[in-house]
Amino acid sequence: MKSSQIFSSSSDEPADERRVRKQKRGRGAADQYDRDFGAFLLQFPATASSSPPTKKKRTAAGFPSDKVFYNRWRSMQFAKREEYLSSQCSRRPPTFSKVSLLIQKEGWTGNCPRPEDIVAKWRPVTRVQVESDPWIITKIQNQKWTGLALKDFGSKGQGVVATKAFAMGSIVCDYHGKVITGAEGRKLVESIKGDTAYLFFFQAAGRDLCVDAETFPCECHPTENTMGRMINHSSKRANLRPVHCMMNFPEGQRDVILFQAKRDILLCEELLFDYTSSSAILFEEKQ
Ligand SMILES: C[S@@+](CC[C@H](N)C(=O)[O-])C[C@H]1O[C@@H](n2cnc3c(N)ncnc32)[C@H](O)[C@@H]1O
Numbered sequence: 633m634k635s636s637q638i639f640s641s642s643s644d645e646p647a648d649e650r651r652v653r654k655q656k657r658g659r660g661a662a663d664q665y666d667r668d669f670g671a672f673l674l675q676f677p678a679t680a681s682s683s684p685p686t687k688k689k690r691t692a693a694g695f696p697s698d699k700v701f702y703n704r705w706r707s708m709q710f711a712k713r714e715e716y717l718s719s720q721c722s723r724r725p726p727t728f729s730k731v732s733l734l735i736q737k738e739g740w741t742g743n744c745p746r747p748e749d750i751v752a753k754w755r756p757v758t759r760v761q762v763e764s765d766p767w768i769i770t771k772i773q774n775q776k777w778t779g780l781a782l783k784d785f786g787s788k789g790q791g792v793v794a795t796k797a798f799a800m801g802s803i804v805c806d807y808h809g810k811v812i813t814g815a816e817g818r819k820l821v822e823s824i825k826g827d828t829a830y831l832f833f834f835q836a837a838g839r840d841l842c843v844d845a846e847t848f849p850c851e852c853h854p855t856e857n858t859m860g861r862m863i864n865h866s867s868k869r870a871n872l873r874p875v876h877c878m879m880n881f882p883e884g885q886r887d888v889i890l891f892q893a894k895r896d897i898l899l900c901e902e903l904l905f906d907y908t909s910s911s912a913i914l915f916e917e918k919q
Contacts, residue, residue: 672701678708680716681738706743713738714745718753723767725754725799756801762890764880768803772879772888773852777805780859783902789828791864791902798897804872807832807860807889808853809845817842830861832889836876843889860891866904871897874905 675693676685684706691697720726720734731747762768771777779796798804809830812820817831820842830845845861863872872891879888891905 668695669701669704672705673708676705678705678712680709680712682709684709684743710743710745713740713743714750714753717745717750721750721754722757722761722765724802726751756892757803759875759877762803762875762879763877768890769879769881772806772808773881775808775853775856775858777859780805780903782857782859782862785864785902788864790862791904792859792862794897794899794901794903797899798893800893800895802893802897804891804893804897804903805860807843807845807863807874807891808858809843809850809861810847811887812842812844814840814842817844820844820846832874834874834876834889836878836887841887860889863891863903863905865907867906867908870904870906871895871901872903872905 672685672690672695675695676682676689685693685702687697687702690702695701716738717726717731717734721730726747728747728751731750735744735747757765779794779798780792781795782790783793785791794804809832814833817833820831821829824846830848832843832845834841834843845858848861849856850858871894873894875890875892877888877890878885891903897903
């Protein structure tokens with residue numbers, strides 16, 4: 633992991649401790665303390681991967697031999713490590729072993745968050761995080777979403793099942809296809825002969841749009857049956873929610889429909905979403 637940020641703020645210190653210290657020493661002394669700690673950080677950057685400054689190094693650099701700066705440095709590093717571990721597990725909740733492996737890989741033996749705390753603190757990502765998430769962007773680009781398989785569902789045709797559990801809030805895959813206008817999508821619907829359609833109509837910021845997964849295979853994945861287009865419908869048992877995002881691809885922003893788990897999804901469950909958010913329902917529903 634690469635991290636070389638140098639901190640110059642003192643905002644990591646608990647507010648109460650800071651206030652008491654300032655009251656004791658007066659504003660001038662507190663400012664001096666902040667300046668000294670800033671210099672300490674310049675000398676010993678508190679990154680997730682840096683080694684703690686030993687007493688010998690601290691005193692050789694002219695800092696006090698007590699542990700005041702050192703302890704503060706350690707809590708900054710701890711927070712950085714926590715942030716790093718959480719960032720590696722942003723889309724889906726991590727397992728204890730995944731976090732343990734990450735810690736092992738980094739070689740962190742002390743001053744490190746406990747895997748169970750990282751697991752317990754996991755929360756679904758926000759839309760803003762999703763829209764710039766490199767992992768999600770890569771999955772949309774390469775269509776190598778994991779934990780999904782096709783299965784025959786008889787009269788419904790094929791569908792998608794979970795080959796691993798997905799926790800509520802996880803991003804499962806996208807509804808992949810070229811984004812066209814709603815009018816173009818409706819024209820496509822008219823030309824469809826059978827009762828199966830692969831179109832997702834949506835409105836975004838006043839725009840009437842449609843993801844065309846009917847034109848298959850798509851230009852960008854000529855050899856893949858992209859999974860999102862194969863997900864069947866249910867209004868009552870839907871376990872996925874389609875979410876519109878403006879994804880920040882390297883070449884610019886693009887409208888994308890992502891499927892997010894509405895609840896915890898178990899291994900082997902069929903993935904389903906409610907097609908009424910899309911007008912391309914050309915079939916009789918079998919729940
Ligand atoms: C986006 S495709 C889904 C994949 C499709 N089952 C297949 O095998 O290609 C949508 C079509 O699947 C079928 N389908 C999806 N959900 C269904 C359901 N609950 N009952 C019956 N047919 C369904 C309909 O033919 C619908 O037009």
